[in-house]
Amino acid sequence: MKRLLVSLILWLPLVAHAALNVFACEPEWAALAKEIGGDDVKVYAATTALQDPHRIEARPSLIAQMRRANLLVCTGAELEIGWLPVLLQNANNAAVQPGRPGYFEASRVVPLLDKPARLDRAEGDVHAAGNPHIHTDPRNILRVSEALTLRLAEIDPANAAAYRTRSQAFAVRWQAATARWEARAAPLKGLSVATQHKSFPYLLAWLGLREVAVLEPKPGVEPSVGHLARVAVQLQTTPAKMVLRAAYQSPRPADWLAQRAGIPALALPYTVGGNDRAQDLFGLFDDTIDQLLKAAP
Amino acid sequence: MLRPTFLLAALTVALPAYAGNDLDALRAELREMKAAYESRIQALEARLQQTEAHTAAAAALADTVVHQAAEATPAGNRLNPDISLILQGRYSHLDDVEHRAITGFLPAGHGHGASRGFSLDHTELVMSASIDPYFRGYFNLALLDEEIEIEEAWFQTTGLGNGFSLKGGRFLSGLGYQNEQHPHAWDFADNSLMYRALFGEAYGNDGVQLKWVAPTELFMEFGAEAGRGANFPGTDRNKNGAGSHVLFGHVGGDVGASNSWRAGLSYLTTQASERDGELEDLDGVAAETLFSGRSKAWVADFVWKWAPSGNAAEQNFKFATEYFRRTESGTLACDDLDPLDPSRCSGGSTGDYQSTQSGFYAQGVYQFMPRWRTGYRYDRLDPGAVDFGLNSVNLPVTDYAPTRHSLMLDYSPSEFSRLRLQYSKDQSMEGGRENQWFVQVIHSLGAHGAHTF
Numbered sequence: 001m002k003r004l005l006v007s008l009i010l011w012l013p014l015v016a017h018a019a020l021n022v023f024a025c026e027p028e029w030a031a032l033a034k035e036i037g038g039d040d041v042k043v044y045a046a047t048t049a050l051q052d053p054h055r056i057e058a059r060p061s062l063i064a065q066m067r068r069a070n071l072l073v074c075t076g077a078e079l080e081i082g083w084l085p086v087l088l089q090n091a092n093n094a095a096v097q098p099g100r101p102g103y104f105e106a107s108r109v110v111p112l113l114d115k116p117a118r119l120d121r122a123e124g125d126v127h128a129a130g131n132p133h134i135h136t137d138p139r140n141i142l143r144v145s146e147a148l149t150l151r152l153a154e155i156d157p158a159n160a161a162a163y164r165t166r167s168q169a170f171a172v173r174w175q176a177a178t179a180r181w182e183a184r185a186a187p188l189k190g191l192s193v194a195t196q197h198k199s200f201p202y203l204l205a206w207l208g209l210r211e212v213a214v215l216e217p218k219p220g221v222e223p224s225v226g227h228l229a230r231v232a233v234q235l236q237t238t239p240a241k242m243v244l245r246a247a248y249q250s251p252r253p254a255d256w257l258a259q260r261a262g263i264p265a266l267a268l269p270y271t272v273g274g275n276d277r278a279q280d281l282f283g284l285f286d287d288t289i290d291q292l293l294k295a296a297p
Numbered sequence: 298m299l300r301p302t303f304l305l306a307a308l309t310v311a312l313p314a315y316a317g318n319d320l321d322a323l324r325a326e327l328r329e330m331k332a333a334y335e336s337r338i339q340a341l342e343a344r345l346q347q348t349e350a351h352t353a354a355a356a357a358l359a360d361t362v363v364h365q366a367a368e369a370t371p372a373g374n375r376l377n378p379d380i381s382l383i384l385q386g387r388y389s390h391l392d393d394v395e396h397r398a399i400t401g402f403l404p405a406g407h408g409h410g411a412s413r414g415f416s417l418d419h420t421e422l423v424m425s426a427s428i429d430p431y432f433r434g435y436f437n438l439a440l441l442d443e444e445i446e447i448e449e450a451w452f453q454t455t456g457l458g459n460g461f462s463l464k465g466g467r468f469l470s471g472l473g474y475q476n477e478q479h480p481h482a483w484d485f486a487d488n489s490l491m492y493r494a495l496f497g498e499a500y501g502n503d504g505v506q507l508k509w510v511a512p513t514e515l516f517m518e519f520g521a522e523a524g525r526g527a528n529f530p531g532t533d534r535n536k537n538g539a540g541s542h543v544l545f546g547h548v549g550g551d552v553g554a555s556n557s558w559r560a561g562l563s564y565l566t567t568q569a570s571e572r573d574g575e576l577e578d579l580d581g582v583a584a585e586t587l588f589s590g591r592s593k594a595w596v597a598d599f600v601w602k603w604a605p606s607g608n609a610a611e612q613n614f615k616f617a618t619e620y621f622r623r624t625e626s627g628t629l630a631c632d633d634l635d636p637l638d639p640s641r642c643s644g645g646s647t648g649d650y651q652s653t654q655s656g657f658y659a660q661g662v663y664q665f666m667p668r669w670r671t672g673y674r675y676d677r678l679d680p681g682a683v684d685f686g687l688n689s690v691n692l693p694v695t696d697y698a699p700t701r702h703s704l705m706l707d708y709s710p711s712e713f714s715r716l717r718l719q720y721s722k723d724q725s726m727e728g729g730r731e732n733q734w735f736v737q738v739i740h741s742l743g744a745h746g747a748h749t750f
Binding site for chain 2 (some may be wrong): 047056068
């Protein structure tokens with residue numbers, strides 16, 4: 001008993017100074033948590049830019065990480081519905097259950113696009129709340145950063161001031177960068193594009209691009225050759241200037257259509273880590289805008 | 298768009314009538330007309346774009362309003378439980394076997410005779426929801442003609458803290474790997490021989506389960522269960538206290554981004570009293586057996602999954618294997634099953650009973666392209682050492698090792714539907730070598746199910 005007490009006392013200072021464990025469902029929120037949390041947080045990214053966030057295995061390693069988490073930062077809007085509930089049920093971590101301060105959903109603070117008019121599985125993998133790929137608009141990142149700062153301050157009041165300072169510095173840099181991106185991307189306005197999956201409605205809405213075709217017949221349904229041929233015919237009457245896909249998606253459908261239509265196919269990083277240049281949130285948008293400008297006629 | 302084309306066509310037809318200067322004049326006129334139309338089209342396009350922009354802005358505004366309205370009511374409060382219904386049907390091509398049993402093993406529980414031809418498997422109705430901030434509830438009902446079975450009905454704590462959770466009610470035990478999976482989640486159309494010999498289908502229990510997940514980077518969970526123990530290999534009893542106990546532990550982790558694994562060891566101990574069974578005596582006449590005593594089983598499991606860069610959407614591979622060793626000791630009474638067909642046990646005969654039996658399965662399932670998977674499973678059981686005591690003069694001891702090879706191909710148009718073709722070479726009965734074919738369909742309606750590792 002005495003030895004236990006001594007070891008407890010010895011361990012206490014360590015525990016008190018231990019960084020807040022953040023479990024980020026997607027790389028973009030991991031990057032954002034690092035920007036705001038700095039050295040006060042230890043961030044674990046549950047997925048990479050090369051993995052489909054809709055389809056993740058509820059691996060034992062993820063359960064172990066969730067068990068240790070103080071804060072969960074996920075997209076929500078049913079993006080993680082196929083795997084997050086399993087982790088939450090098996091990790092036995094009361095602090096991060098839905099409804100607790102340790103459970104943070106980014107999509108709650110962002111106006112969602114593409115709310116389905118008809119909720120029926122015949123429409124494919126539809127999300128009732130709207131399209132969950134919110135981080136492709138930098139203005140949404142800023143909205144989430146503000147909410148996340150408040151949440152971090154609530155969970156870890158001792159470091160609240162540090163979170164606020166970092167958040168403000170980030171906001172200044174981010175707003176300047178956003179203005180820069182908007183200015184650079186001005187010539188892209190009105191550009192017609194085709195997308196493989198509805199991964200980019202927020203990016204397109206932000207830059208004023210027009211989505212004239214989607215390669216997937218229904219959300220989440222792999223495009224067949226027959227369907228792609230129909231899209232190719234459709235593109236003859238409503239031409240697109242390029243085909244966009246996320247780095248994690250199969251290159252085949254986009255490349256096939258691009259070749260058929262004689263337009264470039266772009267593998268946008270989609271999230272942090274999607275390619276060599278997209279190593280942080282700034283790099284993500286730098287690379288995205290560069291790629292679009294380079295491919296634009 | 299039709300008018301200028303029509304005009305042009307008409308003019309082209311009329312062209313040969315003109316010559317020299319007339320032709321030049323006509324060309325100039327045409328150019329003028331074309332320019333005029335182009336500018337009109339441009340103006341129209343500009344107007345269209347303007348309208349589109351307005352609509353988009355209005356939609357964005359409406360979205361914000363809707364969003365704010367949604368924010369006003371606390372999110373995630375769906376008071377209705379998630380409901381899903383699982384439909385399963387099959388076509389089986391089997392030999393006409395009157396009484397299916399695994400040679401050398403006492404039959405486990407109620408034997409669902411496999412139907413030949415078209416048949417409906419269990420239809421499962423599943424409901425789950427948060428009960429309140431402290432509990433979560435789950436309910437699984439299996440329906441078949443004239444048969445309704447509550448497969449699971451339990452609560453689990455969500456806020457116990459320190460990595461603990463308590464589950465209570467009727468639930469599938471956390472032992473082994475496949476045990477917690479319902480048949481619709483199996484990778485093959487039928488159960489592994491190991492689970493058929495051990496539990497019939499899976500080990501379920503009425504009781505409580507305490508589980509602890511360690512706060513380590515390596516996944517570690519440990520669980521203990523105490524329950525009624527009414528199901529095979531135990532029997533129902535009229536007693537206070539617990540009739541069965543389970544201990545299990547699992548560890549797991551990743552190897553790089555592409556590989557993940559989980560391994561476990563479990564132990565089950567339960568008590569049986571006059572557990573009903575059926576064996577053929579030394580003369581091949583069916584005799585009824587009643588086992589009373591203790592049944593203990595060890596189960597080791599290992600699962601390994603691979604997906605390139607951890608992205609299972611395109612290609613992935615899964616390997617799973619489990620091994621068991623069961624020891625039963627007590628007494629075995631045997632008697633005639635059919636009084637008109639007297640066996641060697643006629644009049645009843647009770648002897649000591651000791652058995653140590655084991656077995657395993659190993660399976661690999663490979664998704665070689667989106668929607669398509671193929672898999673192979675090998676089953677093998679070892680009858681081990683069986684001692685019938687005084688009944689050795691009545692009942693046979695065999696050293697036949699039941700085996701089975703299964704090959705399957707399945708196609709999943711979406712996460713909610715699956716069509717499967719399976720071939721098995723079944724040698725689970727001594728002297729029999731059966732070619733089995735299955736076509737199976739599984740559909741899931743309603744709430745989006747999340748699958749465990």
